[in-house]
Amino acid sequence: xxxxxxxxxxxxxxxxxxxxxxxxxxxxxxxxxxxxxVSSTLTVDVAERDDQNVDESKGxxxxxxxxxxxxxxxxxxxxxxxxxxxxxRDQANPLVAVCLTGLARSFTSPIxxxxxxxxxxxxxxxxxxxxxxxxxxxxxxxxxxxxxxxYRVKPFPPANRSAVEHALKYLNPTVARISSPQERTKVEYQxxxxxxxxxxxxxxxxxxxxxxxxxQMRDLWDCMKEVEHLERSNNVSFAAVVRARPxxxxxxxxxxxxxxxxxxxxxxxxxxxxxxxxxxxxxxxxFSNFWDEYTKCFxxxxxxxxxxxxxxxxxxxxxxxxxxxxxxxxxxxxxxxxRNSHLVCRYQKxxxxxxxxDIVYADDPRKQGRYR
Numbered sequence: 296x297x298x299x300x301x302x303x304x305x306x307x308x309x310x311x312x313x314x315x316x317x318x319x320x321x322x323x324x325x326x327x328x329x330x331x332x333v334s335s336t337l338t339v340d341v342a343e344r345d346d347q348n349v350d351e352s353k354g355x356x357x358x359x360x361x362x363x364x365x366x367x368x369x370x371x372x373x374x375x376x377x378x379x380x381x382x383x384r385d386q387a388n389p390l391v392a393v394c395l396t397g398l399a400r401s402f403t404s405p406i407x408x409x410x411x412x413x414x415x416x417x418x419x420x421x422x423x424x425x426x427x428x429x430x431x432x433x434x435x436x437x438x439x440x441x442x443x444x445x446y447r448v449k450p451f452p453p454a455n456r457s458a459v460e461h462a463l464k465y466l467n468p469t470v471a472r473i474s475s476p477q478e479r480t481k482v483e484y485q486x487x488x489x490x491x492x493x494x495x496x497x498x499x500x501x502x503x504x505x506x507x508x509x510x511q512m513r514d515l516w517d518c519m520k521e522v523e524h525l526e527r528s529n530n531v532s533f534a535a536v537v538r539a540r541p542x543x544x545x546x547x548x549x550x551x552x553x554x555x556x557x558x559x560x561x562x563x564x565x566x567x568x569x570x571x572x573x574x575x576x577x578x579x580x581x582f583s584n585f586w587d588e589y590t591k592c593f594x595x596x597x598x599x600x601x602x603x604x605x606x607x608x609x610x611x612x613x614x615x616x617x618x619x620x621x622x623x624x625x626x627x628x629x630x631x632x633x634r635n636s637h638l639v640c641r642y643q644k645x646x647x648x649x650x651x652x653d654i655v656y657a658d659d660p661r662k663q664g665r666y667r
Contacts, residue, residue: 410544
């Protein structure tokens with residue numbers, strides 16, 4: 296075959312260019328069943344549906360969203376996610392939202408996540424909706440930050456993503472987000488935490504500790520925005536919003552159902568430290584007020600310096616009754632032979648300390664030791 300004429304060469308080049316353009320467009324627009332790339336800063340992994348573990352009133356298990364843009368804009372609210380929520384026509388089982396937010400820590404232990412479902416979620420209401428925001432980052436603990444040895448906590452390593460997904464699938468959340476160790480919440484440290492105003496002297500220690508506090512409060516604010524979005528988009532109203540920690544073991548079924556707590560103490564926010572907070576819908580400003588105020592500050596922060604103080608001060612500001620209540624729950628640390636493990640079991644008072652430790656650390660083979 297002879298050499299290509301000028302016209303044929305030009306035609307061949309056009310064909311090759313057209314082929315490349317079509318190929319690139321196909322790669323860009325391709326949507327695979329298991330993975331949808333929305334942008335360079337946001338990836339949505341569509342969760343597998345387990346037909347044996349899905350509440351039909353919630354629709355399909357919501358997508359899990361991972362954020363990963365270290366150079367992106369700060370203080371950016373995560374995209375709100377849609378989910379179908381049917382109104383509750385059962386007065387005994389009102390709509391309840393559970394903000395399950397924070398570092399994973401011991402969340403992946405079946406002792407933890409199975410107790411959350413059986414003794415908290417299923418007990419609150421048949422129409423309980425979990426809004427989860429779980430972080431895989433390691434926990435630096437509290438070793439030298441507190442002079443009281445009872446409050447010192449050993450660090451936790453980063454959590455395994457697959458293990459967290461397994462735990463979340465068991466809980467069947469309505470909305471869930473997971474962030475990896477490299478994907479930290481972007482918080483603008485625009486208002487400096489100053490030790491002069493921090494009576495506990497922990498979160499003002501340095502910027503790392505300050506961000507730890509700010510991210511915790513920001514995550515709860517984000518959860519409330521998701522609550523408001525789900526209410527608007529479904530034309531429903533939650534009767535209560537709960538703040539629960541993902542590393543807390545529920546030793547027994549919670550004292551009362553959501554209906555019982557709403558009826559027995561109307562308008563009252565009930566809490567145990569910041570480990571568990573039950574707020575009627577009209578009292579949920581305790582969750583969002585801190586971040587509303589912090590974003591107005593551009594100098595030195597003179598407000599609350601701990602989550603407990605932030606919730607308490609918000610309740611005072613909005614004239615919300617905020618009372619301490621004991622609940623049968625205890626955080627699961629890395630070992631039962633830590634003074635803090637004993638402290639949190641002792642604090643809840645509803646289950647004997649030794650029984651509490653046996654439940655929380657049933658997977659700890661060391662049945663004898665000394666507290667450190």
